[in-house]
């Protein structure tokens with residue numbers, strides 16, 4: 001069974017691209033540095049990071065573990081601040097984690113209604129809005145369940161619905177599908193793509209999986225470790241819908257992986 | 271750069287829906303359901319068996335002639351005395367007096383404990399200054415408070431309530447404090463991202479996340495309150511108030527052993543009943559709701 005339709009015609013995309021207008025910047029990070037600890041235990045998690053994301057883009061943030069990806073997302077989500085430099089997001093932000101982080105004492109619907117309540121939605125409007133959000137992630141029959149009664153993929157979809165309930169323009173995702181099996185992951189890639197289109201989102205998707213980064217991103221931003229810097233910024237012009245095993249995806253994956261290996265070898269000479 | 275948002279990719283939405291539905295059907299964890307009767311039988315027969323063994327053991331000890339029947343009577347003698355005093359209203363009256371004291375003291379302790387617990391978990395300074403003092407209070411045997419309580423309140427209801435409150439409050443406060451310490455940081459971050467700050471974060475995340483621990487504190491607080499109350503009723507006999515403790519003390523003074531043991535059974539029964547039926551089932555309910563137990567178990 002094919003998940004998605006035939007790839008969109010490449011030529012068509014390119015003509016549209018030529019006509020393409022500049023989209024405005026929604027995320028602007030300039031010279032952001034973040035250091036943890038002091039003395040010999042000092043870790044430079046982020047070192048003078050520059051990164052801009054345009055409205056509507058899907059950006060994959062790729063890097064080995066410990067290179068500062070979560071730190072960067074926390075800063076964008078307003079949970080942390082850079083020591084020097086600036087990080088501005090011009091829009092409401094939602095953040096998803098590797099674990100759903102749903103509140104276990106509430107039903108799935110209760111979780112979504114909590115997000116609506118904290119956003120200031122009137123009490124009487126919360127229930128219908130929660131139901132339509134649940135419908136948009138195909139969980140309308142599971143609203144009265146508790147998070148621990150759902151499978152991992154369902155929990156991440158519920159978390160996605162909760163993020164959508166924040167009416168955010170920017171969705172930050174920190175390895176959101178890292179704990180899922182391969183097939184569930186592929187389905188959720190398509191689901192994320194659908195929500196991205198339907199809700200006109202800007203997505204920053206953190207992953208350490210090159211293939212996943214290429215599958216999803218308009219751009220793949222490669223972060224280096226120790227200190228965390230932007231190493232490379234690939235633009236992915238492959239047409240959507242993509243499949244994770246497309247030949248073109250494969251080619252780019254190999255290219256980026258080779259780049260990664262070069263970067264790792266460079267560390268050997270440090 | 272290609273901007274694909276201007277050419278909406280043609281997702282096959284129906285195929286995607288079908289795959290999602292399939293995965294959900296496969297991945298949905300099954301929950302084994304055990305009937306209510308079966309469940310209550312499973313949990314009650316070991317208790318009934320244990321009770322049977324205890325009574326059997328009691329018969330054996332009496333039958334062995336280790337003590338005179340006058341000091342250690344047969345269980346059925348005690349049982350008929352218990353029924354007699356239940357029927358003539360003495361035990362129900364004593365029960366009403368004692369439970370009234372317990373409820374008043376425990377309610378005050380709950381209010382104080384919750385206020386102290388919430389303030390301590392919201393203000394670090396208080397915590398650092400007085401946290402270990404609260405834990406210290408918890409280890410203080412309540413009976414050690416009575417000399418002071420009697421000096422302050424004479425032999426009155428006030429003295430008993432004072433000690434019951436002092437006995438139960440630290441446990442309840444500690445339950446609240448420990449609960450707020452153990453909230454998973456991920457949930458706090460999630461609450462933060464959803465826009466909850468300060469008191470709202472406390473109400474939305476910290477409070478419900480610590481409910482299992484708060485309930486543990488309430489349960490322990492009840493145990494301390496009940497012990498303090500019994501110590502109090504034996505020590506502080508308010509004239510003409512025939513509480514369960516006072517009747518126990520009176521039976522000892524008159525060497526009326528069946529009466530003495532009947533009152534002991536009442537004390538034990540109240541303790542077990544409140545602990546198991548009230549706190550036990552509340553805890554089981556919360557643990558299930560919070561996903562802290564295997565749903566199939």
Ligand SMILES: Nc1ncnc2c1ncn2[C@@H]1O[C@H](COP(=O)(O)OP(=O)(O)O)[C@@H](O)[C@H]1O
Pocket residue numbers: 036037043044045063064065066067068069070071072
């Ligand atoms: N709160 C913290 N205290 C000390 N060190 C931290 C803290 N958070 C992250 N780090 C360090 O900063 C580096 C980057 O961490 P993180 O952003 O979590 O990486 P990633 O998400 O890419 O795996 C790591 O070396 C980690 O040990």
Ligand SMILES: [Mg+2]
Pocket residue numbers: 066069070174
């Ligand atoms: Mg991380």
